[in-house]
Amino acid sequence: MNPSIALLTHDASLQSLNTFRLPARAAWFAAIEALPQLAGLIAMPEWKHRRRFVLGGGSNLILTGDFEGLMLHVRISGRALVAESADAWFVRAGAGEIWPDFVRWTLERGWPGLENLALIPGTVGAAPIQNIGAYGLEVAERFQQLEAVDLETDEMVTFDRAACQFGYRDSVFKREAAGRYLITAVTFRLPRRWQPVTGYADVARELEARNIAKPTAWDVFDAVVAIRSRKLPDPARIPNAGSFFKNPVVDATVFIRLIAQHPDLPHYPKPDGRVKLAAGWLIERCGWKGRNIGSVGVYEHQALVLVNRGGARGEDVLRLAEAIRTSVRAAFGVELEPEPVILGSQPVGCVGG
Numbered sequence: 001m002n003p004s005i006a007l008l009t010h011d012a013s014l015q016s017l018n019t020f021r022l023p024a025r026a027a028w029f030a031a032i033e034a035l036p037q038l039a040g041l042i043a044m045p046e047w048k049h050r051r052r053f054v055l056g057g058g059s060n061l062i063l064t065g066d067f068e069g070l071m072l073h074v075r076i077s078g079r080a081l082v083a084e085s086a087d088a089w090f091v092r093a094g095a096g097e098i099w100p101d102f103v104r105w106t107l108e109r110g111w112p113g114l115e116n117l118a119l120i121p122g123t124v125g126a127a128p129i130q131n132i133g134a135y136g137l138e139v140a141e142r143f144q145q146l147e148a149v150d151l152e153t154d155e156m157v158t159f160d161r162a163a164c165q166f167g168y169r170d171s172v173f174k175r176e177a178a179g180r181y182l183i184t185a186v187t188f189r190l191p192r193r194w195q196p197v198t199g200y201a202d203v204a205r206e207l208e209a210r211n212i213a214k215p216t217a218w219d220v221f222d223a224v225v226a227i228r229s230r231k232l233p234d235p236a237r238i239p240n241a242g243s244f245f246k247n248p249v250v251d252a253t254v255f256i257r258l259i260a261q262h263p264d265l266p267h268y269p270k271p272d273g274r275v276k277l278a279a280g281w282l283i284e285r286c287g288w289k290g291r292n293i294g295s296v297g298v299y300e301h302q303a304l305v306l307v308n309r310g311g312a313r314g315e316d317v318l319r320l321a322e323a324i325r326t327s328v329r330a331a332f333g334v335e336l337e338p339e340p341v342i343l344g345s346q347p348v349g350c351v352g353g
């Protein structure tokens with residue numbers, strides 16, 4: 001029997017496959033554990049006609065309705081050191097590997113470099129799509145290449161760093177290439193001449209509080225885990241999709257007006273002269289922290305995170321998000337842009353982190 005056929009199911013619930021625990025169904029669903037299964041699906045006549053969506057850990061995904069197409073759930077596993085050079089280890093992982101487990105494993109094997117990205121929910125394959133980042137590091141900085149299936153031509157392709165066009169919470173896979181590729185594996189370049197990344201204020205404070213002047217990779221890992229556990233809700237206990245908005249980047253003129261009115265506004269100048277602001281601060285200042293609208297709330301320890309208080313639906317999330325955007329626009333003249341992929345019955349591109 002062709003193993004790919006056995007995996008194709010009709011009318012599947014997606015509620016346990018998204019970390020916000022939103023109820024939605026997929027008309028068709030297939031779990032991909034190995035490439036031959038995908039090849040089997042591609043060979044099926046139904047393949048050509050369906051809308052498709054590639055699902056990873058579902059940790060960066062807001063489902064606002066049922067999906068009428070074919071949901072491809074990537075569960076490809078495997079992790080290995082594939083090459084070594086004088087200055088780096090090259091570690092490759094299947095796209096379905098769980099990101100926080102993978103980070104811990106690299107440290108256990110003695111290959112540091114991903115410790116600032118500890119505990120981020122999601123899969124390895126989703127990490128480059130939104131260029132996950134935290135505590136002073138983006139995955140782009142440790143990225144070597146990825147392998148993917150082009151769902152338009154059904155061919156295997158490789159992307160190097162330049163081809164991914166990484167930006168802040170952004171890559172080509174969220175723009176021109178949205179929906180086109182199913183990432184199967186990612187290779188990371190982990191530097192032998194490792195230097196701790198401790199510039200982020202929270203990390204520096206945490207290490208200082210622990211009296212650690214010369215941190216090891218495990219020290220940074222432990223500090224990041226402690227900070228995240230304090231500030232961010234564990235999706236296993238309080239369903240959420242991480243930061244709900246991107247931190248907005250504004251022109252210098254807008255920044256000068258805002259800082260004159262709000263001298264305590266957190267801000268991060270960018271090399272191009274623009275300035276990144278902290279969306280969490282703007283939202284908190286509008287009085288949203290800890291508030292709920294129906295079954296969706298603004299997390300009490302980090303206003304950038306929306307949480308499911310029980311029984312939330314996609315439309316409830318969008319209602320609260322819109323109310324927040326409206327008040328931040330009215331108070332500061334700044335537009336907030338959602339960070340997760342929003343998938344409803346309307347056509348959109350790929351991919352849930």
Ligand code: EPU
Nearest residue numbers: 134135136242243245246247266278280281284302303304
């Ligand atoms: N702040 C507030 N109130 C809040 C939240 C934040 O005043 O409710 C202020 C903080 O005091 C600080 C500034 O805003 O001055 C930044 O806050 P924080 O360090 O918590 O980081 P963030 O900008 O809110 C970003 C990422 C997080 C990542 C952290 C740490 C985005 C959209 N979010 O949050 O990523 O963990 O930095 O690096 O860039 C995610 O993408 O899902 C995510 C959780």
